[in-house]
Amino acid sequence: MKTFLLLIGLILVLEGLPYVAAPEAMRNWLIKLSECEANHLRLVGLLAMAVGFFICFAVQKT
Numbered sequence: 001m002k003t004f005l006l007l008i009g010l011i012l013v014l015e016g017l018p019y020v021a022a023p024e025a026m027r028n029w030l031i032k033l034s035e036c037e038a039n040h041l042r043l044v045g046l047l048a049m050a051v052g053f054f055i056c057f058a059v060q061k062t
Contacts, residue, residue: 018026033041
């Protein structure tokens, strides 16, 4: 459980970093992101999940 909570904390740190480092660039990126088609966003999300799953699987096996 401790590792899980550490993971959640790290995710939040990494998610918040771009907003602190470059808020204007993030605002522009979010505007562009909102103009993308839903199917494109869904595909990118699926690919990100697959890569994340593969990383977790590979690390668990080593």
